[in-house]
Amino acid sequence: xxxxxxxxxxxxxxxxxxxxxxxxxxxxxxxxxxxxxxxxxxxxxxxxxxxxxxxxxxxxxxxxxxxxxxxxxxxxxxxxxxxxxxxxxxxxxxxxxxxxxxxxxxxxxxxxxxxxxxxxxxxxxxxxxxxxxxxxxxxxxxxxxxxxxxxxxxxxxxxxxxxxxxxxxxxxxxxxxxxxxxxxxxxxxxxxxxxxxxxxxxxxxxxxxxxxxxxxxxxxxxxxxxxxxxxxxxxxxxxxxxxxxxxxxxxxxxxxxxxxxxxxxxxxxxxxxxxxxxxxxxxxxxxxxxxxxxxxxxxxxxxxxxxxxxxxxxxxxxxxxxxxxxxxxxxxxxxxxxxxxxxxxxxxxxxxxxxxxxxxxxxxxxxxxxxxxxxxxxxxxxxxxxxxxxxxxxxxxxx
Numbered sequence: 001x002x003x004x005x006x007x008x009x010x011x012x013x014x015x016x017x018x019x020x021x022x023x024x025x026x027x028x029x030x031x032x033x034x035x036x037x038x039x040x041x042x043x044x045x046x047x048x049x050x051x052x053x054x055x056x057x058x059x060x061x062x063x064x065x066x067x068x069x070x071x072x073x074x075x076x077x078x079x080x081x082x083x084x085x086x087x088x089x090x091x092x093x094x095x096x097x098x099x100x101x102x103x104x105x106x107x108x109x110x111x112x113x114x115x116x117x118x119x120x121x122x123x124x125x126x127x128x129x130x131x132x133x134x135x136x137x138x139x140x141x142x143x144x145x146x147x148x149x150x151x152x153x154x155x156x157x158x159x160x161x162x163x164x165x166x167x168x169x170x171x172x173x174x175x176x177x178x179x180x181x182x183x184x185x186x187x188x189x190x191x192x193x194x195x196x197x198x199x200x201x202x203x204x205x206x207x208x209x210x211x212x213x214x215x216x217x218x219x220x221x222x223x224x225x226x227x228x229x230x231x232x233x234x235x236x237x238x239x240x241x242x243x244x245x246x247x248x249x250x251x252x253x254x255x256x257x258x259x260x261x262x263x264x265x266x267x268x269x270x271x272x273x274x275x276x277x278x279x280x281x282x283x284x285x286x287x288x289x290x291x292x293x294x295x296x297x298x299x300x301x302x303x304x305x306x307x308x309x310x311x312x313x314x315x316x317x318x319x320x321x322x323x324x325x326x327x328x329x330x331x332x333x334x335x336x337x338x339x340x341x342x343x344x345x346x347x348x349x350x351x352x353x354x355x356x357x358x359x360x361x362x363x364x365x366x367x368x369x370x371x372x373x374x375x376x377x378x379x380x381x382x383x384x385x386x387x388x389x390x391x392x393x394x395x396x397x398x399x
Contacts, residue, residue, distance in 0.1 A: 003120070016171060016172045024149070026145055028046070036093055037093055050104065052100075053108045053343040080169050085166055128266070128319070129316070131319040132316030135316070214341040216377060218341045220284070223370070224345075226369040235249060252305045252308060260309060260313075274380075276317035279314070281374070281377030289366060289371065
């Protein structure tokens with residue numbers, strides 16, 4: 001199987017799983033409410049997914065290196081299929097919460113191994129282009145999930161939602177098995193750090209380059225989660241916008257991201273990955289700080305569109321640098337650390353934002369989130385010197 005065909009099969013699998021679980025995630029809190037969840041149990045049922053991802057990513061990366069890429073990929077897809085079947089059959093609150101926890105574990109396993117597989121499809125000098133294109137599969141599913149889920153739920157209820165998820169996961173599983181039946185795993189399609197040496201990978205403390213990337217992604221995740229949670233509150237309480245305008249304002253960032261991910265990836269391959277990450281991260285932080293100063297619907301549309309542009313600038317370049325770190329530390333280890341930092345940011349952002357909201361007011365949430373984004377970008381700059389980035393680019397060109 002050629003690189004291009006493998007890439008598009010992985011693209012379809014990622015899109016399908018993100019769409020299926022995106023449909024469920026949209027209505028999950030409503031579903032557990034209908035089952036009688038209240039108070040702490042309601043909050044726990046919603047957050048257990050993020051907690052599972054954050055706590056399991058690092059362990060998952062190490063375990064995947066021991067298992068090998070092919071087996072790991074099929075195990076991940078099988079877990080997603082099992083969880084979807086459980087959602088379809090279970091009707092008790094505690095069973096649903098447990099399934100939500102296993103969904104988080106499946107995601108923690110899946111993201112590192114998927115990135116390692118996509119890495120096998122990258123041609124020379126096109127790392128950011130390929131990774132930027134691949135991310136379209138996820139963000140397109142994120143954009144379509146709520147709309148598709150709303151149509152399905154209004155027609156067939158929650159049973160229709162879970163049936164759709166099961167069918168999608170079944171199709172993704174069939175495609176995954178086809179990939180490995182038509183192309184048996186070779187040394188190139190395994191985790192190099194343990195399969196080529198035959199030794200169990202050992203823990204290695206991240207160096208300056210990887211540490212800078214982890215700090216950047218943590219700050220970026222905090223900013224994104226703060227935006228998702230508190231921007232609707234700002235638009236309702238400060239600008240008095242209706243539901244339709246709030247939805248449009250929230251969608252602008254994702255739309256711009258979908259449009260620009262591939263062009264931004266091509267630009268990053270021709271310029272400096274480090275510069276692209278620094279520009280995107282710094283500008284995103286500055287835009288978050290300006291949110292309290294917006295006074296109209298048109299201004300907020302412009303601001304969220306610019307946020308999508310800035311995110312598209314930094315994301316493909318950041319992922320290309322992560323691939324390079326994976327070559328050094330082992331894909332499972334480096335990707336596990338990366339996604340751990342990402343999910344911790346998604347947890348800490350809303351928690352810290354809530355504390356600021358209650359003590360200092362809504363505007364302080366955006367000021368602190370923006371300042372953290374700028375700080376993380378400059379820490380990335382300090383920890384990843386220019387000569388290091390030049391070396392990374394040269395090594396990626398040889399890949």
